[in-house]
Amino acid sequence: MKKTAGREPAVSKKISEKKEQIRLHLKQKGFKATRQRDIIAGEFLRSGEHVTAEDLYKNISRKHDDIGFTTVYRTLKLLSRSGLATERVFADQLTRYEPISSESHHDHLICLKCGAITEFENLKMERLQEKIADEFGFHIVTHKMEFYGYCRACR
Amino acid sequence: MKKTAGREPAVSKKISEKKEQIRLHLKQKGFKATRQRDIIAGEFLRSGEHVTAEDLYKNISRKHDDIGFTTVYRTLKLLSRSGLATERVFADQLTRYEPISSESHHDHLICLKCGAITEFENLKMERLQEKIADEFGFHIVTHKMEFYGYCRACR
DNA sequence: CATATTATTGAAATTGAATTTCATTTTCTT
DNA sequence: AAGAAAATGAAATTCAATTTCAATAATATG
Missing domain, CATH: 1.10.10.10 (Winged helix-like DNA-binding domain superfamily/Winged helix DNA-binding domain)
Structure with a gap:
């Protein structure tokens, strides 16, 4: 390691x-x-x-x-x-x-087996989130998105 | 209420x-x-x-x-x-x-002022999530997505 | 540069939600 | 109706997070 x-x-x-x-x-x-x-x-x-x-x-x-x-x-x-x-x-x-890094907000992939936490960011996702929130008249300040599952090595 | x-x-x-x-x-x-x-x-x-x-x-x-x-x-x-x-x-x-309802997984909008929790689901979002996970060779078992901000009434 | 002021430190205590323990009670089986 | 097994509820325990407080260290000031 x-x-x-x-x-x-x-x-x-x-x-x-x-x-x-x-x-x-x-x-x-x-x-x-x-x-x-x-x-x-x-x-x-x-x-x-x-x-x-x-x-x-x-x-x-x-x-x-x-x-x-x-x-x-x-x-x-x-x-x-x-x-x-x-x-x-x-x-x-x-x-x-x-x-904190200068990079923008990122989300996480968390492996249920080995516990590895991988970060990612995706512009499309951000846009889609805004769009969804708009539909509800909701103003997003921050968000949390985590995927739990199995990473390449563990599945 | x-x-x-x-x-x-x-x-x-x-x-x-x-x-x-x-x-x-x-x-x-x-x-x-x-x-x-x-x-x-x-x-x-x-x-x-x-x-x-x-x-x-x-x-x-x-x-x-x-x-x-x-x-x-x-x-x-x-x-x-x-x-x-x-x-x-x-x-x-x-x-x-x-x-548990028969409905599929849903996500949440949480108002930072009044604490209201609104549910939503979005097919496009689900698809995009799968796509992103695939790019990392990650197999999603479950996910968590929450937006924190201000609801229509509170903003 | 000595000292007063104020913040920081670290051990121990406290908090609070989550969970477990255990003696008693209730449900289900026969 | 009696026994076996599970459920109940009060109290105790756990454990991470947070606070307290007396001692110590850092900065400001004379």
């Missing part, structure tokens, strides 16, 4: 850039820059997407046993409230977090 | 029919027919859709203070497991139940 431990300049650069971005964003909003938030933000960006607070806490506490669950949890909440992360809840009822 | 208290022969008939249907279904599956299950099933069918176990319990306990929350909860679970009801979880994280 994990890549080899060699250098990954492009990826690392991206992460440190994003990390800096987060730091600035938070600063700007009047929050304090702390060692913990730095580590948590970094690890969050590095982690696969769709991590739970618990997941992230476990990852982090391996290297940093002085960072508590509460702080990880609160930092994820903080990032979410600040518009830098998104909370999502799938069928297992756990709250998962995902860094 | 509530209709006048007059006779509603058509609706009542439907409910007692469905109630009988449920009773038979359960019987057939080897469950026992009890006074409580009768009352709960009847009230469940009568209740607006998308009730929580708590909602239903409150309704029922007004008239039947000997029926406990646990039994309401277990009956809803039982109906769900038996394919006579569906569980759904929306953004508020509460589990809601809905009687």
